[in-house]
Amino acid sequence: KNGRVELSHGSGGRAMAQLINDIFHAAFDNDWLRSNNDQASLDALPGRLVMTTDGYVVSPLFFPGGDIGSLSVHGTINDIAMGGATPKYLSASFIIEEGFPFADLERIAQSMGEASRAAGVPIVTGDTKVVERGKADGVFISTAGVGVLPEEISLSSDKARPGDAVLVSGSMGDHGVAIMSRRENLQFDVEILSDSAPLHGLVADMIAAAGGSLRVMRDPTRGGLAAALNEIALQSDVGFAIEEALIPVKPQVAAACEFLGLDPLYVANEGKLVAICEAQAAETLLAAMRAHPLGKNASMIGHVVEDENNFVEMKTGFGGGRIVDWLSGEQLPRIC
Amino acid sequence: KNGRVELSHGSGGRAMAQLINDIFHAAFDNDWLRSNNDQASLDALPGRLVMTTDGYVVSPLFFPGGDIGSLSVHGTINDIAMGGATPKYLSASFIIEEGFPFADLERIAQSMGEASRAAGVPIVTGDTKVVERGKADGVFISTAGVGVLPEEISLSSDKARPGDAVLVSGSMGDHGVAIMSRRENLQFDVEILSDSAPLHGLVADMIAAAGGSLRVMRDPTRGGLAAALNEIALQSDVGFAIEEALIPVKPQVAAACEFLGLDPLYVANEGKLVAICEAQAAETLLAAMRAHPLGKNASMIGHVVEDENNFVEMKTGFGGGRIVDWLSGEQLPRIC
Ligand SMILES: Nc1ncnc2c1ncn2[C@@H]1O[C@H](COP(=O)(O)OP(=O)(O)OP(=O)(O)O)[C@@H](O)[C@H]1O
Ligand SMILES: Nc1ncnc2c1ncn2[C@@H]1O[C@H](COP(=O)(O)OP(=O)(O)OP(=O)(O)O)[C@@H](O)[C@H]1O
Ligand SMILES: [Mg+2]
Ligand SMILES: [Mg+2]
Ligand SMILES: [Mg+2]
Ligand SMILES: [Mg+2]
Ligand SMILES: [Mg+2]
Ligand SMILES: [Mg+2]
Known part of the structure; x- marks a missing residue:
């Protein structure tokens, strides 16, 4: 031994x-x-x-x-x-x-x-x-x-349609920031833990609540939420309109990102999902998610829009906006 | 590019x-x-x-x-x-x-x-x-x-019974010797090629011929024929009596093994199988194997015997015998 x-x-x-x-x-x-x-x-x-x-x-x-x-x-x-x-x-x-x-x-x-x-x-x-x-x-x-x-389920990354709602199951960036902090030997007042968790129970509850209205699900791992949305935009030939203020990010994660020069939207998660669903089912799904321990901070962050450029546009805090492009240049190797 | x-x-x-x-x-x-x-x-x-x-x-x-x-x-x-x-x-x-x-x-x-x-x-x-x-x-x-x-098939490494026949689908040691020769930069008159090949077609033909009489199949990869037989002996709580003269080994592989200090029985194969079957089905299975391109040198190499020590005993060329033990000491890392 x-x-x-x-x-x-x-x-x-x-x-x-x-x-x-x-x-x-x-x-x-x-x-x-x-x-x-x-x-x-x-x-x-x-x-x-x-x-x-x-x-x-x-x-x-x-x-x-x-x-x-x-x-x-x-x-x-x-x-x-x-x-x-x-x-x-x-x-x-x-x-x-x-x-x-x-x-x-x-x-x-x-x-x-x-x-x-x-x-x-x-x-x-x-x-x-x-x-x-x-x-x-x-x-x-x-x-x-x-x-x-299950027979009735058919999710695929090419099924997002303009008007659909975009949900996330909780805060973004925890996993990647936990890894980077450990690598850089950073200490914070509140320890940042990886969100690593199995999501099949949460998904089962979502399917039971409104499975037929789900179009796409993705776990925003490498490349974070930004990569997940850009991939779906491309594959469904749509765009996204999301709002920064609606995207859950823990204060300690935001602070660590600031310090490390990272953008939480590009940082890997290992226990979160993004779901695209028919707009009228969004509230039902959100309620089901929030009732599950792994979805208690679930949030609707925006909508699918028509866009031949397949851009992910984000309304920022001060009434401005920016395009959340694919990650390029910066790299977070060996995060998972 | x-x-x-x-x-x-x-x-x-x-x-x-x-x-x-x-x-x-x-x-x-x-x-x-x-x-x-x-x-x-x-x-x-x-x-x-x-x-x-x-x-x-x-x-x-x-x-x-x-x-x-x-x-x-x-x-x-x-x-x-x-x-x-x-x-x-x-x-x-x-x-x-x-x-x-x-x-x-x-x-x-x-x-x-x-x-x-x-x-x-x-x-x-x-x-x-x-x-x-x-x-x-x-x-x-x-x-x-x-x-x-298929419904009727139930093979498992604990199903070998005393009296069963032991078949191999072709020559032993080709893959491992091909790798070692390349590593040591050896040149031979006849190039030694890896036997790497997919065996599912051969297996389908064997099952069609006498599937119900098959007890165990293994591909003798790392550790070669010796490891495969020793594992089966242990798991089925039996022994093996095999004959060296019946085990196909290509002359150039035997020569290379001699030179490299290897024993072909311990060298990895990637396109060969060992099958244990009821004795009375051995000829039928051998015929089916020999009719397939990947089994044309198939051979019956011995029998399963009762043995509380779970030994693999081999009759050697000169009327002698030896126990083919698990590989130990020597190592062939990164052969597959
Ligand atoms: N080497 C490969 N060969 C074939 N397909 C691949 C290969 N690597 C990735 N893919 C495919 O590319 C797509 C994207 O893979 P990716 O690994 O980014 O997805 P993911 O597993 O959801 O993300 P992550 O690996 O970050 O958890 C998947 O459909 C996957 O099957
Ligand atoms: N890390 C592991 N965790 C769990 N089971 C394992 C692990 N490694 C091997 N095993 C199991 O041990 C048994 C033997 O594995 P092994 O890799 O030797 O078989 P094999 O694939 O037929 O041989 P080879 O890898 O040489 O082709 C198998 O049942 C396999 O599932
Ligand atoms: Mg994924
Ligand atoms: Mg993945
Ligand atoms: Mg992957
Ligand atoms: Mg095997
Ligand atoms: Mg194997
Ligand atoms: Mg293996």
């Missing part, structure tokens, strides 16, 4: 089998894994499927409010939920740098197992590779997920 | 969208990807599902007979096929080192796209992360796969 991962832990021999058993299977703990086959054998899923994958390379691996393990579970669950689907199964592929401490690997695996159990979405299959010292950075995790779609 | 991947290509902005579109979507080319959602929306799959994942960290990225792209498609298809399932959909997560040449990335993506089309298994969703120079090694790919199981 005080040891470190060696190259032999990735070579297919007894050391690898032991590492997988002692750390991963112990942490993820389910019968699919215990069967030890080349693949997990699952029940049939009644309905259309969705599939998604994300790689996680966040640095540092442990940060206020989470770690790479829980993040890799939440992120993939969220991408499934954004399609309106119910997440069912996860896979996890680990790429580990030689010399990585067992204790850290175990902590990450435990956190992943807890996140998976809390969300009710098991990690049913995995893989473990080890690369030489200096050929990776601690540990990278790629998770994939499969979910099942 | 002469450029290199920069950190901005992983930051969620326009550069990333362009990279994904120009290189990945162009190479994988299907409507699931073009829809550009956070997840791929798929048809329902009638039957039990299987799910699997593998990370690929092979070094070098391009090797005789394949590259990391085609390998990452074949390996994941094979793990699905080893469950007797039909592979349906793949996901692909890329972790790219800053400075990696676009030209190489494009070559890898093209090779992946071709492998996926040739196998009839589309890559429906993906992810792209970029890490700083020196924090990865060119490119790592994690693929996950989903397949569907």
Whole structure:
């Protein structure tokens, strides 16, 4: 338990089998894994499927409010939920740098197992590779997920229509600012925690309240709200008119952004969603969101408009306006 | 096209969208990807599902007979096929080192796209992360796969029974030796190519011939035939009695192994399978395997035996015998 991962832990021999058993299977703990086959054998899923994958390379691996393990579970669950689907199964592929401490690997695996159990979405299959010292950075995790779609749901990023309402489930920028603060070793009066959380419960409540009126959902991860809205604008061939004053940003996050030279609209979130819905359902959806712990600060921030330039226009505090363009130039690498 | 991947290509902005579109979507080319959602929306799959994942960290990225792209498609298809399932959909997560040449990335993506089309298994969703120079090694790919199981099939690594026959689909050691030769810059009279290939077609033919009599299938990847048999022995609580003379090994691979100090039984394969079946079906299955291009050198190499030690015992050339233990000590890192 005080040891470190060696190259032999990735070579297919007894050391690898032991590492997988002692750390991963112990942490993820389910019968699919215990069967030890080349693949997990699952029940049939009644309905259309969705599939998604994300790689996680966040640095540092442990940060206020989470770690790479829980993040890799939440992120993939969220991408499934954004399609309106119910997440069912996860896979996890680990790429580990030689010399990585067992204790850290175990902590990450435990956190992943807890996140998976809390969300009710098991990690049913995995893989473990080890690369030489200096050929990776601690540990990278790629998770994939499969979910099942209720018959009546059909969300897609090309479905936003002029007049639709734009909702966000809570404050913007928490995750990215938590990471950056830790990287820059900043201390604040109020600690800024990552918002990393699984959104499928919130989404289920939204669908129960007014699922048929939902057009698009996105989790504003890398590139933040700005990237999410610009992508939808392009894919739906519309524009957005949003209001800065309506976008929730925590005061401590706004202050940290100011200090770090960041714009909260471009900063990653890992437990928030943007929803585009028919205007007349906006109040019903907002109420459903606010009744859920992960949506209590939900807000309507604007509307979809016709715009052949596909611009995201924002009314700012002083009666002015600006175009919220794609991120360019500035970069926040390894935020997730 | 002469450029290199920069950190901005992983930051969620326009550069990333362009990279994904120009290189990945162009190479994988299907409507699931073009829809550009956070997840791929798929048809329902009638039957039990299987799910699997593998990370690929092979070094070098391009090797005789394949590259990391085609390998990452074949390996994941094979793990699905080893469950007797039909592979349906793949996901692909890329972790790219800053400075990696676009030209190489494009070559890898093209090779992946071709492998996926040739196998009839589309890559429906993906992810792209970029890490700083020196924090990865060119490119790592994690693929996950989903397949569907025919009703009558139930293979599992705990189902081998004393008396069962052990079949291999062809020569052992080609992939690992191809990689090691390239790494050591060895030249041989007959070039040694990786056997990297998708096995689901061969498996479908085997199932059609005598599916009900199949007990276990494994692709002998990391750790080679030795690891595969030892794992099955442990999980089924049996032993194996195999014969060295019956195990196909190409003369040039045997020679290279001799030179490199490797044992072909421990060397990775990426286009071969081991099947355990009821003894009376062995001839039928062998005939079906030999009728398929990827099984033409198939061979029955021995039997399952009762053994409370779960040993793999091998009769050697000179009437002697030895125990084929798990790999330990020696290591072949980054072979896949
Ligand atoms: N990090 C992990 N977490 C959970 N399960 C894992 C992990 N790594 C491997 N496993 C499980 O351990 C078993 C053996 O995995 P392994 O990767 O050796 O199989 P394989 O994919 O057939 O071989 P290879 O990776 O060499 O192609 C599988 O059941 C796999 O799901
Ligand atoms: N390497 C790739 N190959 C194929 N498709 C890809 C690749 N990388 C991304 N994609 C596709 O591009 C789209 C956008 O991916 P992106 O990763 O930005 O979405 P996301 O997962 O919701 O965001 P994030 O990764 O920040 O959480 C998705 O449809 C995804 O499937
Ligand atoms: Mg396998
Ligand atoms: Mg995502
Ligand atoms: Mg594996
Ligand atoms: Mg997303
Ligand atoms: Mg495998
Ligand atoms: Mg992604």
